[in-house]
Amino acid sequence: MTQAPPTLQAFLARYTRSLLSGTARAIEDLSPDELHFRPNDDCNSIGFDAWHIARTADNLIHFAFERQQPVWLQQGLDQQWGLPKVEQGTGMDPAVAHALRFPDPKALAGYLTAVRDAIVPRIEAMDDAYLDTTTTIRPQREMSRADIIGQVIINHGNNHLGQISLARTLVGKPGLGF
Numbered sequence: 001m002t003q004a005p006p007t008l009q010a011f012l013a014r015y016t017r018s019l020l021s022g023t024a025r026a027i028e029d030l031s032p033d034e035l036h037f038r039p040n041d042d043c044n045s046i047g048f049d050a051w052h053i054a055r056t057a058d059n060l061i062h063f064a065f066e067r068q069q070p071v072w073l074q075q076g077l078d079q080q081w082g083l084p085k086v087e088q089g090t091g092m093d094p095a096v097a098h099a100l101r102f103p104d105p106k107a108l109a110g111y112l113t114a115v116r117d118a119i120v121p122r123i124e125a126m127d128d129a130y131l132d133t134t135t136t137i138r139p140q141r142e143m144s145r146a147d148i149i150g151q152v153i154i155n156h157g158n159n160h161l162g163q164i165s166l167a168r169t170l171v172g173k174p175g176l177g178f
Helices: 008-028 046-066 077-081 094-099 105-125 128-132 145-170
Strands: 134-136 142-144
Touching (some): 008 046, 008 105, 008 128, 008 145, 046 105, 134 145, 142 145
Antiparallel strands (some): 134 142
């Protein structure tokens, strides 16, 4: 008996879960110095890439789609950690991005996990009409919500996770291998 292919919702939720879980695992064993490692002067830190992955997913699913407060603001992490309230890294001036200081790696991994736990069930519950609805996001353009999740959260996020994996090897940690 052949199994029916997963729904689009299940597919998007699975890979969003994988991205956010994998990013949390990728940073939780780092020291604060390793979290702030930048492979060269033109690169962002490991912490920046992890924060950017979480903030992007959190902001898109909560704010861009529903105009609801993201986990970031619900938990007051901008104030607790002294990081930008609204910005999530896209288009940020490199000097500003490079100067950001992130909390303990386990705390940042906790934010990634909280975002995962908040948004994956939302994605699973989205119906086809909701996913087909277009939303304008900057600096991209108007896109369907399905494309935003697939391209901006999953694809773009995994590009940053690859950067984290490489940077881990440069600080003497094993690459992610998944």
